[in-house]
Amino acid sequence: MNFRFHKLLLPLSLILLWQVLALYISNPFVLPNIGAVLSVLLRPTADILGSGSLIDNAMMSLFRVALGFLIASCLAVPLGLAMGHWEAARDVAGGLISALRPVPPLAWVPLAMAWLKIGLLSILFIIALGAFFPILLSTAQGVLGVKRSWMEAVSMMGARESDLIRSVILPGSAPEIWNGMRVGFGIAWMCVVAAEMLPGTSSGLGYLIMYAYGWGQIQVVVAGMVAIGIIGILIDQLFIAVERRWFSWRSYDR
16 A cells, blocks of 8 residues: 555644643633544534534535636636737736735625625625636636747647637646636635625534534534535545646646
8 A cells, every 4th residue: 555654643643632632621612622523523414503414504615615616717717818818908907906816805795795785696706706816817827838839830820819729728728727726716615614604694614613603512613614624625636636637748748
């Protein structure tokens, strides 16, 4: 077996430290022990304080982030292709993008609630905003990195602009686009959890964490945090697996 057990040393050490601290503090409202958290994680379909099960809330969060991520991708990829390929597009949009990009997605929460009211639309706005900029910038950078010789060769054969984009620019920039989508999904996942903690939300892992905290059920809070981390790792590994399968040629093109 090629499994490297040393990779488990740090996680196991942290779990051991957690349990020691929990026993030392001896206050479940400050730090619950591992057994209490596992009792929640190992019963993912059980109702929690009348707010739905762990898996139900996780699925709702995943639905929201997937929809917001899809919206962000549909907007960011075409704009990124345009900014990377046409200098005029970079001149027009570059300044606005540079001004808006440093603003944290959660800083838009008051405006999102004012414009879209409390509910799904405001949550999707925050998610899409968080994913938008990494996808946009990676797409534009990917297009700028496409070899000029490829485009010149296709142009010499009489290819139209649309053929150039479809046959050369989009495939050539695909690895960078995918990497931007990977980063964007990670940010979207963080944003959805934070957005679900807003007033008026009644489902999702973020809501479950805040609801459980209100009832003093810290073991549920920690279990929700662990579930967020596990789901995030699994999604990231899925992105990595697709990258290795579809873009393995990238390492030979450098």
